[in-house]
Amino acid sequence: MNAEIISVGTEIVLGQIVNTNAPLLARQLATLGIAADCQLAIPDRHDLMVDAIRAAWRRSSLVFVCGGLGPTADDVTLAAVAEAVGTGLTVDQQHWQWIQETFAERHQAMMPENIQQAKYLTGGSPLKNAVGLALGSWYERDGHRLVVLPGPPREFKPMVVQEVMPRLTKVVRQHVQITSRTLNFFSRPESQLMNEIAAVTADLTGVTITSYVQPDAIQVRLTVRDQLQDVASKLLDAAQDAIVKKEEPFFFGVGDDCRLANVVVDLLRKRNLRVTAAESLTGGMFQSTICSVPGASNVFDGGFVTYAAAAKEQLLGIDPQLIEKHGVVSAETAAQMAEKSRGKLGVDVGLGFTGVAGPDSLEGQPAGTVWIGLAIAGRPTQTRLCRFGAYRGRQAIRQRSVQTGLQMLYRALIK
Amino acid sequence: MNAEIISVGTEIVLGQIVNTNAPLLARQLATLGIAADCQLAIPDRHDLMVDAIRAAWRRSSLVFVCGGLGPTADDVTLAAVAEAVGTGLTVDQQHWQWIQETFAERHQAMMPENIQQAKYLTGGSPLKNAVGLALGSWYERDGHRLVVLPGPPREFKPMVVQEVMPRLTKVVRQHVQITSRTLNFFSRPESQLMNEIAAVTADLTGVTITSYVQPDAIQVRLTVRDQLQDVASKLLDAAQDAIVKKEEPFFFGVGDDCRLANVVVDLLRKRNLRVTAAESLTGGMFQSTICSVPGASNVFDGGFVTYAAAAKEQLLGIDPQLIEKHGVVSAETAAQMAEKSRGKLGVDVGLGFTGVAGPDSLEGQPAGTVWIGLAIAGRPTQTRLCRFGAYRGRQAIRQRSVQTGLQMLYRALIK
Numbered sequence: 096m097n098a099e100i101i102s103v104g105t106e107i108v109l110g111q112i113v114n115t116n117a118p119l120l121a122r123q124l125a126t127l128g129i130a131a132d133c134q135l136a137i138p139d140r141h142d143l144m145v146d147a148i149r150a151a152w153r154r155s156s157l158v159f160v161c162g163g164l165g166p167t168a169d170d171v172t173l174a175a176v177a178e179a180v181g182t183g184l185t186v187d188q189q190h191w192q193w194i195q196e197t198f199a200e201r202h203q204a205m206m207p208e209n210i211q212q213a214k215y216l217t218g219g220s221p222l223k224n225a226v227g228l229a230l231g232s233w234y235e236r237d238g239h240r241l242v243v244l245p246g247p248p249r250e251f252k253p254m255v256v257q258e259v260m261p262r263l264t265k266v267v268r269q270h271v272q273i274t275s276r277t278l279n280f281f282s283r284p285e286s287q288l289m290n291e292i293a294a295v296t297a298d299l300t301g302v303t304i305t306s307y308v309q310p311d312a313i314q315v316r317l318t319v320r321d322q323l324q325d326v327a328s329k330l331l332d333a334a335q336d337a338i339v340k341k342e343e344p345f346f347f348g349v350g351d352d353c354r355l356a357n358v359v360v361d362l363l364r365k366r367n368l369r370v371t372a373a374e375s376l377t378g379g380m381f382q383s384t385i386c387s388v389p390g391a392s393n394v395f396d397g398g399f400v401t402y403a404a405a406a407k408e409q410l411l412g413i414d415p416q417l418i419e420k421h422g423v424v425s426a427e428t429a430a431q432m433a434e435k436s437r438g439k440l441g442v443d444v445g446l447g448f449t450g451v452a453g454p455d456s457l458e459g460q461p462a463g464t465v466w467i468g469l470a471i472a473g474r475p476t477q478t479r480l481c482r483f484g485a486y487r488g489r490q491a492i493r494q495r496s497v498q499t500g501l502q503m504l505y506r507a508l509i510k
Numbered sequence: 511m512n513a514e515i516i517s518v519g520t521e522i523v524l525g526q527i528v529n530t531n532a533p534l535l536a537r538q539l540a541t542l543g544i545a546a547d548c549q550l551a552i553p554d555r556h557d558l559m560v561d562a563i564r565a566a567w568r569r570s571s572l573v574f575v576c577g578g579l580g581p582t583a584d585d586v587t588l589a590a591v592a593e594a595v596g597t598g599l600t601v602d603q604q605h606w607q608w609i610q611e612t613f614a615e616r617h618q619a620m621m622p623e624n625i626q627q628a629k630y631l632t633g634g635s636p637l638k639n640a641v642g643l644a645l646g647s648w649y650e651r652d653g654h655r656l657v658v659l660p661g662p663p664r665e666f667k668p669m670v671v672q673e674v675m676p677r678l679t680k681v682v683r684q685h686v687q688i689t690s691r692t693l694n695f696f697s698r699p700e701s702q703l704m705n706e707i708a709a710v711t712a713d714l715t716g717v718t719i720t721s722y723v724q725p726d727a728i729q730v731r732l733t734v735r736d737q738l739q740d741v742a743s744k745l746l747d748a749a750q751d752a753i754v755k756k757e758e759p760f761f762f763g764v765g766d767d768c769r770l771a772n773v774v775v776d777l778l779r780k781r782n783l784r785v786t787a788a789e790s791l792t793g794g795m796f797q798s799t800i801c802s803v804p805g806a807s808n809v810f811d812g813g814f815v816t817y818a819a820a821a822k823e824q825l826l827g828i829d830p831q832l833i834e835k836h837g838v839v840s841a842e843t844a845a846q847m848a849e850k851s852r853g854k855l856g857v858d859v860g861l862g863f864t865g866v867a868g869p870d871s872l873e874g875q876p877a878g879t880v881w882i883g884l885a886i887a888g889r890p891t892q893t894r895l896c897r898f899g900a901y902r903g904r905q906a907i908r909q910r911s912v913q914t915g916l917q918m919l920y921r922a923l924i925k
Binding site: 110112114115117120121132143169202203205208209376380389403406409410439 | 527540553698701704792795797798802806811817820868869904905
């Protein structure tokens with residue numbers, strides 16, 4: 096099956112934003128063996144859109160039109176799609192009711208234009224938006240399918256994953272049986288991981304292996320086509336075994352939605368342990384990541400942000416002479432932050448994060464130099480030196496630090 | 511002048527890499543008033559490429575073909591372009607000599623295929639590659655221009671800036687250009703903001719106004735085309751004045767990169783104030799956001815994550831009876847968290863965040879119920895009740911809380 100992706104938006108064609116929706120969708124389609132061989136970006140101009148959509152609808156069996164579903168005057172996608180495929184627009188009354196209630200709940204004034212966001216292509220069906228107001232559309236005629244999706248990535252991604260992929264999988268499975276499994280690995284060079292995986296799976300035929308770099312992990316997807324379910328499962332098991340045997344130090348779980356923070360919170364809960372932290376360069380990001388997991392209260396009471404040296408002394412009681420002697424960016428300070436935070440809260444596990452987020456250097460250490468301490472009751476305190484200078488930018492260095500802290504904790508918990 | 515950009519590469523259409531070349535080129539073209547109204551990505555398949563390039567060459571006066579200039583078998587761009595426009599390929603002997611010398615210097619084995627990288631379109635002229643081996647091509651005929659550029663961004667960008675833009679600038683009339691300015695507003699319904707803006711700018715002709723919803727702001731872009739710089743500036747000033755006059759309570763700054771956290775940190779620094787926080791549902795996200803700003807150490811020493819009620823008592827010294835009486839999700843608790851954190855750190859400003867991130871309710875309050883406290887030395891403590899239940903998901907509720915805290919602080923600081 097050939098697909099085309101049409102991305103709509105003046106901000107895209109002017110280069111003001113980078114189009115990440117089309118590659119995300121293309122990767123999803125690839126898992127079903129669908130190639131999106133033609134990907135177009137055009138401004139939100141009615142005439143251009145109608146021409147482009149009409150041409151795509153004529154020549155391809157699957158067309159995606161992405162963006163321009165907002166309530167403002169430059170959101171003209173639905174009208175253009177309807178004209179191009181020769182249908183109208185229908186208001187989803189239930190959704191329109193929900194939009195009105197949502198505005199009322201937020202105590203915000205609603206505009207008449209908001210009704211746009213409750214419309215879908217007549218003769219098709221609406222697609223739910225998990226995080227935003229605008230519906231998507233799924234439309235089929237004469238063996239051709241057209242899908243309308245919202246532009247903001249935070250709305251786009253869940254609609255693709257939750258609404259579009261299950262429908263497409265049904266369509267594709269009438270012809271091809273596809274079984275897949277996702278393995279999750281700590282962040283590291285993708286090329287290295289994939290080369291190693293290629294080497295250990297060289298003699299496994301029938302399993303396609305693709306990788307997808309997330310900000311906090313590398314997801315490796317194993318896909319088997321055209322096999323009965325139990326044959327496919329055995330092939331996937333064999334591939335997983337070979338890969339995990341080789342990559343065990345980096346592997347942390349199976350599943351598309353498997354996140355390291357969730358795995359760590361789950362392990363802490365199972366082992367009946369509580370965690371805290373004292374954070375300098377990460378400034379609360381580690382604790383916030385723990386709190387992003389539903390049920391975090393089972394394993395986390397609170398902790399410290401100790402950005403300045405004075406706060407490390409005042410809130411944690413770290414000896415000023417220790418900091419004086421070793422510097423704030425040191426194994427000793429990271430260890431003390433971990434141990435003192437643990438002690439102050441009276442919990443089982445403490446982490447300390449101290450380092451140079453940049454852009455300036457600190458104590459003669461370049462941006463990216465980070466020490467992480469991990470103190471667990473009844474075990475010797477660990478420290479780790481990280482050099483994240485090659486990850487450009489303050490945010491990348493801080494995120495990388497949080498991920499490394501989670502990795503250290505994960506590896507300690509599975510021992 | 512209308513341009514089209516054709517990006518070639520299987521890794522692009524499979525979504526394995528995000529296409530940053532096209533937006534970079536589009537931004538450069540926009541400065542010359544050239545709109546790249548059609549941007550296509552296709553795999554490196556000869557037939558698809560010839561069709562796409564031929565169609566673009568017929569309908570547009572300026573066509574860019576990017577990627578596929580390497581020495582390997584799947585680098586078929588030059589041959590496809592030559593066929594599509596009906597010309598041949600010429601070897602730049604001087605460049606070919608240089609490639610051979612370069613390989614010798616690197617003690618690397620050269621492949622016969624490397625001669626591909628010394629070729630350009632016959633009848634056109636080669637474009638220098640500042641960092642890589644492959645030449646680009648500039649080709650003109652019958653008032654149409656076609657430019658071939660390499661795919662790797664580190665080669666692409668210098669060739670666009672150093673080779674293409676000077677040539678294009680000569681072609682394009684000097685005075686035609688696009689001037690734009692971005693205004694930033696607190697998150698709120700986009701439709702409402704844009705309707706209000708439309709009303710106050712109705713009599714301003716020549717300014718195009720578009721909006722783009724960011725996770726933490728609404729960016730409104732004002733664009734003027736085809737005007738001399740000083741005329742454009744006056745038009746933008748007039749539009750900005752009218753909009754900010756109406757939207758002053760929501761406006762927080764000018765510029766593509768203007769973020770509320772940066773504005774707040776800058777205001778604190780100018781007023782010589784230091785900030786802290788005690789965070790429950792946000793779990794450190796407010797402090798982490800402050801620390802995301804370079805130079806945060808000028809205004810922030812540290813603070814508290816007090817997720818459990820016990821931590822609020824232990825770390826901040828909040829009276830258990832106060833929590834008992836009013837609940838953790840209450841104005842009183844939020845105010846105490848703000849005041850006590852400020853007092854403990856001995857700084858000027860404290861914020862308290864307490865509420866229900868969900869998915870479960872707490873103390874009979876539904877997910878999304880949030881109280882934020884703001885304590886500033888010498889002023890009465892403020893509290894604000896937010897009902898974010900309509901923002902779906904734990905992360906959205908927490909992010910919204912952080913943004914609202916920043917807004918409260920911003921408004922207090924500009925008073």
